[in-house]
Amino acid sequence: MPVMNETNRSLFELDLLRALVRVADCGSFTTAASRLHSTQSTVSQKIRRLEMLAGHRLLERGHRDVQPTDAGHILLGYARRMLGLNDELLQALAGATVATTLRLGVPEDFVNPRTTRMLAAFSRRHPRVRLEISSGLSRDLAHAFDHGELDLALVKQRRNSRPAVYCWPEPMHWIDSAHEPCVQQETLPLVTFPPRGLYRDEMIHAIEASGGRWRITFTSSSLSGIQGAVADGIGISLLPRRAVLAGHQVIDGQRGLPVIDSYEIGILYRDNADDGVRALALELKRQVDDEAR
Known part of the structure; x- marks a missing residue:
């Protein structure tokens, strides 16, 4: 049976794993570098080194953010556990x-x-x-x-x-601005989460099923961004009851908008x-x- 030489084993250094976790959490090399008190080029070098050790591309660099690949998600799970164990060891040695x-x-x-x-x-x-x-x-x-x-x-x-x-x-409501409503516009302006986000497809299918027309005017992954855009009159949206604010009005049933x-x-x-x-x-x-x- 072949014996693996210790020098041939890939060692995943905690410093490299910490860089991967921070970039994934921040969605940005620049922000991650700031949090790590390092430079963007240094963080990029650590990610490249980790990708060489793993034998896989770990991060996809998009126009706006950075997302883990499938291999990146797998490594992230282990990285968080390894970093957590390291912190627990330090605390145990310190008497925590x-x-x-x-x-x-x-x-x-x-x-x-x-x-x-x-x-x-x-x-x-x-x-x-x-x-x-x-x-x-x-x-x-x-x-x-x-x-x-x-x-x-x-x-x-x-x-x-x-x-x-x-x-x-989860009770849902169609909402519009209480002060600058948009629901009577000929083409309904929509405020939505990004593609594959909850409610987005449901909104589009419901409007098309009622024979209406729509256009997306605002997209955000932030709930507060969605809430603010609706309250300010940028468009209508579909949100849980708990997310309806004083600056909104419920418009269920108007323009054929169905109960979801x-x-x-x-x-x-x-x-x-x-x-x-x-x-x-x-x-x-x-x-x-x-x-x-």
């Missing part, structure tokens, strides 16, 4: 009491003062659990969960698209989840229960 890291993903519209207070209280009650919280689009959170980058995820999804430990219907009831909220964790994950999932469940009433 942190025993486990719990990686949680939540959609942006659930990140509010009530949620952050709940998470802070959970941390105080569970001092041996260190929370790592990510916020983003549900499709990205579900992808991260599937690739082992999250232990627990709260996601919005189409009904019955995947099993969830806990599940609730095809979405749900789900909490995901694995069958082998530890007690910390299950305890935090129950906290999230109580909060969603309260908001759903």
Whole structure:
């Protein structure tokens, strides 16, 4: 049986892995370099070195942001775990009491003062659990969960698209500006999330099914960007009930816009989840229960 020489093994240095994680989280080499107190060229060199070691392209550089490739997503999952273990080792040697890291993903519209207070209280009650919280689009959170980058995820999804430990219907509303409405324009202006984002295709299909015409006037991956654009009169949108603000008006039924009831909220964790994950999932469940009433 051949024996692999120690010098022939690819060693994934933590410094290279940290650069990959930071670029993926920031979506930008420039921002990542700033966070790492380094230069963009140095960070780029580290990513190239890591790609050589991995034998795969790890990042796709687009016009506006940087996205992990399939191989990048796989490596990211391991990189986060390796960096987490390194931090735990340092804390253990320093006499710290942190025993486990719990990686949680939540959609942006659930990140509010009530949620952050709940998470802070959970941390105080569970001092041996260190929370790592990510916020983003549900499709990205579900992808991260599937690739082992999250232990627990709260996601919005189409009904019955995947099993969830806990599940609730997600009431939706068509909304327009309360002060500068657009719904009577001949061609409906739409404010949407990016392609493949939730609600975008649903909006387009519903308008076309009613015989209407549409055009996209504003695209943003940020919920606050969508909310602000609608309130200011740039276009109409489709959002969950919880995301409707005082500057909006509900326009369900106008111009043939139908009721949309095809979405749900789900909490995901694995069958082998530890007690910390299950305890935090129950906290999230109580909060969603309260908001759903």
